């Protein structure tokens with residue numbers, strides 16, 4: 001399988017090169033040249049297989065420059081640090097299923113991809129005798145998952161930008177208490193969108209990127225999306241509906257559009273999915289897009305689900321490529337319009353096409369708290385505020401969509417103690433590894449929202 005850019009000026013590169021390139025050198029995002037298909041027979045042959053086996057089967061369709069036995073080893077190593085054999089267990093709560101994606105080291109779905117990406121980087125870098133300087137932006141969960149994915153790996157430094165005061169206390173501690181010399185946490189005076197903008201600006205300086213071997217751990221990186229495609233298959237295979245190959249809806253709490261995009265790829269590969277529902281909080285640009293074709297950027301508001309406090313979803317560009325039937329010029333035009341005019345215009349035909357695959361919901365802060373309470377009282381189960389947006393969406397759409405829902409439970413509630421306490425009057429059970437964070441030393445660099453200042457900080461601390 002070869003990879004190309006959504007903007008058309010990078011073509012035919014290998015999987016390993018795509019992983020190291022991160023953001024395509026023409027400013028676009030890398031996508032596979034073809035979409036591998038999976039037949040119903042193949043799908044059924046995966047039933048009762050382990051997560052690792054399903055991961056190998058799906059990923060191997062997209063990777064032809066890593067030997068099969070090496071890929072298997074990388075996958076096995078990546079899921080050793082999860083606290084359940086199933087890696088991502090599916091819970092049946094009668095009205096809907098919950099896919100628990102938070103059993104990795106940092107208790108969020110990001111671990112599923114970032115444990116793999118850390119091992120993949122290590123393997124490719126040692127093969128090429130190369131160093132890597134990772135630069136990433138986080139609204140809360142990616143940062144710690146990336147740091148845990150690469151800590152202790154040789155030849156890697158990592159710089160993570162987070163919006164100061166806009167992540168939860170636990171999310172902040174999970175990042176800033178890692179004191180390894182190769183880890184740099186930068187708290188930026190701004191929003192996640194500002195952080196992501198800075199990262200993309202730095203990557204767009206291709207000379208700088210090449211001089212310092214810059215790499216990406218955000219879902220800009222194709223390997224992130226690929227690892228996440230796997231759990232859509234694995235989740236489906238665990239449902240009762242899969243016995244008859246019946247369709248199912250997935251509802252995905254959405255910020256940067258990487259997670260739901262992975263579901264889109266799974267659907268395009270042949271997984272029996274009815275709708276992928278984009279669940280947003282009050283930062284609901286993607287909901288306005290799906291419902292009315294209104295993709296206009298408004299200010300980011302702070303919510304109980306900070307990881308989704310995003311207006312400019314980086315993976316949207318990958319989806320645009322498919323919406324525009326592979327027209328690179330149209331993708332470039334829309335991305336330029338978004339940068340300059342702060343909106344993209346869509347026509348009715350395009351929105352009709354969006355509705356073939358997607359539906360969407362939006363959840364207010366108040367509704368988020370209500371849902372945490374409702375699920376707790378009804379099911380004796382505590383969902384985190386991001387998952388709550390998904391569950392809220394599933395309940396809102398259950399009369400419209402007949403098929404059963406799988407709600408992606410994207411984080412452990414202990415990461416959001418304050419919100420949970422407001423909702424149900426008590427804290428969830430706190431895992432030992434979270435309790436320990438409160439007694440640890442911290443290191444964080446506070447910086448202005450300024451590309452040049454951050455670029456020169458990185459340059460001073462980077463390896464050539």
Ligand SMILES: N[C@@H](CCOP(=O)(O)O)C(=O)O
Nearest residue numbers: 138139140141142218219256
């Ligand atoms: N919600 C994310 C934001 C970054 O998204 P990514 O999927 O591109 O890494 C976070 O928690 O950091």
